[in-house]
Amino acid sequence: MDQTPKLGARWRLWDQFALRGAGFPAAGVLRLAPDGLAEAADKADPADPATPEWAEFSAQFTAAATDTAHELLSIAARPDFREAVAWQNRPVLSSGIKPFLAWTPDKGRSSMPRQREELVAHYWQRFCVKNDTIGFFGPVGWGRWDLSTAGLAVDPGEGLLAGTEVYFASWAIDTLAATIAADPAVPSWTAPRRVPFIRRDGDTVIVPGRPPQPATPAQLAVLDLCDGVRPARAIAEALPELDIPATLAELVKKRWAHWRLEIPADARPERGLRAWLCTVGDDELRTRGLSALDELERGRDAVAAACGPDELVEALTALEQRFVALTDTAAVREKSTGTAPCRALVYADSRRAATARLGGGVLDALAPLEPLLDSAGWLTSRLAAAVMARARGVFTTLAARGPVNLAEFWFACMPILHGHAGAEAEGLRREFQDRWRRILTPEPDIDRVHRSLSTVADGVRAYFGPPGKAWTTARYLSPDIMIAATGPEAVALGNFELVLGELHLASNTIGASLFVNQHPKPAELLELTGRDHPGARLMPLLPKEHRSRLSARIRHTLVRPEDYYLALVDFTADPTRPRTVRSADVEVIDVDGDLAVVLPDGERFAAVDVFSHVLTTLAMDLFEVLPEAPHTPRVTVDRMVIARETWRLPASGASFAEAKDEARRFVLGRAWRDEHAMPRFVFAVLPTEPRPFYVDFDSPVYVNILAKALRRLVKKDPEGVITITEMLPTPEQTWLTDDAGESYTAELRFVAVDEG
Secondary structure, three states: OOOOOEEOOOEEEOOEEEEEEOOOOHHHHHHHOOOOHHHHHHHOOOOOOOOHHHHHHHHHHHHHHHHHHHHHHHHHOOHHHHHHHHHHHOHHHHHHHHHHHOOOHHHOOOHHHHHHHHHHHHHHHHHHHOOOOOEEEEEEEEEEEOOOOOOEEEEOOOOOEEEEEEEEOHHHHHHHHHHHHOOOOOHHHOOOEEOOOOEEEOOEEEOOOOOOEEOOHHHHHHHHOOEOOOOHHHHHHHOOOOOHHHHHHHHHHOOOEEOOOOOOOOOOHHHHHHHHHOOOOOHHHHHHHHHHHHHHHHHHHHHHHOOHHHHHHHHHHHHHHHHHHHHOOOOOOOOOOOOOOOOOOEEEEEEEEEEEEEOHHHHHHOOOHHHHHHHHHHHHHHHHHHHHHHHHHHHHHHHOOOOEEHHHHHHHOHHHHHHHHHHHHHHHHHHHHHHHHHHHOOOOOOOEEEEOHHHHHHHHHHHHOOOOOOOHHHHEEEEEEEEEOOOHHHHHOOOOEEEEEEEEEOOOHHHEHHHHOOOOOHHHHHHHHHHHOOOOOEEEOOOOOEOOOEOHHHOEOOOOOOOEEEEOOOOOOOOOOOOEEEHHHOEEEEEOOEEEEEOOOOOEEEHHHHHHHHHHHHHOOOOOOOOOOOEEOEEEEOOEEEEOOEEEEEHHHOHHHHOOOHHHHHHHHHHHHHHOOOOOEEEEEOOOOOOOEEEEOOOHHHHHHHHHHHHHHHHHOOOOEEEEEEOOOOOOOOOEEOOOOOEEOEEEEOOEEEOO
């Protein structure tokens, strides 16, 4: 029997998938919805608080709120909860959790205790129902396709985790490296390197966009040896007649070379620093540097060995103190839009003990993915065509003056990549949604749209047509799929529904470091990559960090020795790695009407792959079958929900949020929900909140959290809009279990490969 999971003739699924799930049981959030209170609230009339009926409900609400406070106290007292909070935001333990645990509801639920209740509840929802991937409260799980399986099989393993690793944030090791590099003895042991986009042309240096710059023979001789591998002292030995430090300083001032201690981008940056230190021939300098690094590694190891929240806090605090003492730098980075996610010195990633197997029944239910993937291919091919059409104009202009160098071509294309391309992407989004509207033909003012697979497939063929060419990475699409079922037995019987979470375009998302490093056998993922790409790939080097989109945790790490790294502007790879080329050493040519790049060894790639990261960044969030509207329905194709029901409402219209009395706020909040026909469980997204959060309209504490978020938004922007999306699956529809029988929310992250 062929075990290869396929979706039609064009799409093949990897036989392994990532299992993203919460680290605390889903039922945990249900503890915060008092029995019977919602039903009583729906019968209460807050219009006249003087009535006996309202007084009776108010008393019931007060008793329920007290019970919920006790529940929250028991949650806050859990060591695993406090340990998770310690990883997320350690100061909260002392400022919020500790004083909350010292309080009892008998003292009265004044404003500050209520705020602390909401604090605990807010973290609790994230740990229980958000499929985040971080630490033991969001461990990475793995599964495989097994088409002989009836539906779904779960092996819970032993305990929650199979293992945890603690990693340094790259900025922490970079800071230590900078501290070590402040020693005047360091530069001679540091290897200078030529900036990737400058090149020598006779006795001049070419910088893209500038006239040729004259260079002295000494500068050229030194520049030729700046390969990022030879330390300055080796260059001095090769050119004894020159003042190497002075010449290197000139090259740095002209921005032709970098001469600094740089650690390659990696999930284990400390290894790169240690490797460099071991090359230092100055015993005192080497010993001092290794001693400092050893101190930080011992601190990290103590964090990894910590048992429970108190030991963890102690170990993290000690590590931070040593870091500050060694580097004279703050141990936590300030929040800013320009800072990548890792603000602390270290972070933890874990592997879930449970594994899963999926069978033919689930694969059959995935059939609606095929037309979705086909239409996504239309998006990437159209985006690539639009960008390359403009890039061809740039090439034509440059080629009129002679051979085209990639560095020059890249910089000349910047207005396209960071201007026109964004507008093209937005236009494609609108056109994509319009074509899907014509396929789905949703009736106005309805909350459910059901279509058959045959109808949708015919529509996709008619409106999106055959696939076009795009960049190499665009062969990958990574859908997140959730299974709404009460357990594996229900799936085996066919009693389940699939729900599409997100469809990540032009990206193999489980190739990210955070997934690969938590796989029991990462070599298997490299083998799967080799099946997709029998030949070499061209992979542009990226900065170490960039806002929220890029950090060591999400860096793509499924890179094989035969693949080429291309340094366009940033050189973040190990300079000793073979097949790492600089943009200034690459030529752009026309091959039968298509642009290609030729590497120094003669290897040739499509020029569109040079733009792959920019194109993927533009494309990754384009897949939305329905345009934004005040209300969009749930859309189901056969047994797969491809769009969940969503409401986009003015925050100022949610007047319940302004109610001062908690009982009244709860009743009015439920009435607001009923007015818009929302379900009990939803996720809310506001411009003022960093991430979506769970709301249970049967839970007063979660209604309070929603109300507070609405008030913050209205205060900041009276015209602000809140987006509410139905939670599907719900907390009761969970199938991922541990060895204790507890069940967890989960989603399956697949990798689909275009074989067309």
